[in-house]
Amino acid sequence: MARLPTPGSDSGSWGDVLNAYLGVGHDAAGNNVGGKILETTAATSFTLGTTYEGKRIVATAAITITVPSVGTLGNGYGVEIVNDSGGTVIIDGPGSTNVSLSDGDVAYLLEANGKQRVVTGASTLIS
Structure with missing residues (x-):
């Protein structure tokens, strides 16, 4: 050591x-x-996969991020999504519930205990 x-x-x-x-x-x-959280930008709609686990996705355009069915991403999967598009970003869940992120919103998607959750809210720009 x-x-x-x-x-x-x-x-x-x-x-x-x-x-x-x-x-x-x-x-x-x-x-x-x-x-350090690895960051990637997204300007086109896509489906989440395991390659995004633990990363920050910064949406630079109004896009839809599709979430696959529960269990596909795996228990403990987490990804941060930042809407810096000037428009609305949609997190399209596998069920009937979608989450809309306004410009400046930050969300964290977590799969735990056989459920997917999105925690979201407005961020405060400090610089």
């Missing part, structure tokens, strides 16, 4: 110990790794 150098006891290996510790959360160029 990586650790920070211990003052007075890592003589001659201090730099190696520190680099190993920093390497856990950084790549060779010093950029943070892990924990």
Whole structure:
């Protein structure tokens, strides 16, 4: 397990110990790794698939995002959807319920315990 150098006891290996510790959360160029949400943009309608799991989808056009039937995406599946289109984005569920996102809305779609849920609300633009 990586650790920070211990003052007075890592003589001659201090730099190696520190680099190993920093390497856990950084790549060779010093950029943070892990924990960052991968983002993709969408300008055309599509159906959610497992490749979107854990990602943020930024809608740049008024589109429809189709959600496949329960169990297709898998228990624990989650995806964030941001409407930055200037129009309305539709999350088309497999049942009779759809969710409309107004421009600026953010939603999180989660499949858990054999059910799909969408948590949504307006975001606040701060910059």
